[in-house]
Amino acid sequence: MNAAVDITGVHLETEALILRSFEAADLQDFHAYARVPGVGELAGWVHHSSLEESKEILDMFISERKTLAIVEKKTGRVIGSVGIEPYDETCVGDEYRPLKCREIGYVLSREYWGQGLMPQAVTGVLRYCFEELQLDAVFCACFRRNHQSRRVAEKTGFRQVCDLMLPTMYGTQEEAVLTVMHREDWAGRSS
Ligand SMILES: CC(C)(COP(=O)(O)OP(=O)(O)OC[C@H]1O[C@@H](n2cnc3c(N)ncnc32)[C@H](O)[C@@H]1OP(=O)(O)O)[C@@H](O)C(=O)NCCC(=O)NCCS
Secondary structure, eight states, X not given: OBOOOOOTTOEEEOSSEEEEEOOGGGHHHHXXXXXXXXXXXXXXXXXXXXXXXXXXXXXXXXXXXXXXXXXXXXXXOEEEEEEEEXXXXXXXXXXXXXXXXXXXEEEEOXXXXXXSHHHHHHHHHXXXXXXXXXXXXXXXXXXXXXXXXXXXXXXXXXXXXXEEEEEOTTSOEEEXXXXXXXXXXXXXXXX
């Protein structure tokens, strides 16, 4: 089942990053990476075409309280996000029904790709999910074509559950891979 999540007041730190809730003042930083063609498209959404569109999504992040902003410590700039999303309960087996689960989704400004920053951010969010929220399992679904996202899931310790078809926000269905990390996997990797 989907566990309740409210990230209000959350402040997570990794070596290079801070993860915290989004604020209205993040609009320019958010728009700067969300407007770049080819970034959102890897995650199933279309790059933003105006500041107003970014403001609408930012307002949604603020009100829904499940998406963390990724802040570069060195500059204070918001360079991406990690959402702790509801997962699709129809896509996985009955064994997950009694468990507390969520699914993560992430995006990083193109300028920052290839520095290992998202694995850092995801590890910080997993620590929060397992040690603070006490979740039993965290899922991560990536489009099959999205090699770089699948590498992040692999490198942070997710294991493959099944193949599935996922809808995009531009009206198509695409082949995807569902991966999972269980609480025991987390306990094993951090000891
Ligand atoms: C997926 C994403 C978050 C990865 O973040 P990151 O901080 O660059 O991750 P890493 O530095 O660990 O790199 C992951 C892989 O990306 C690939 N990669 C690295 N630099 C790259 C670049 N400049 N361009 C394309 N791919 C690159 C490599 O295959 C790397 O794997 P490796 O470490 O085995 O070489 C980022 O590419 C992104 O925001 N993509 C668009 C949104 C998206 O795909 N979201 C996921 C939806 S499930």
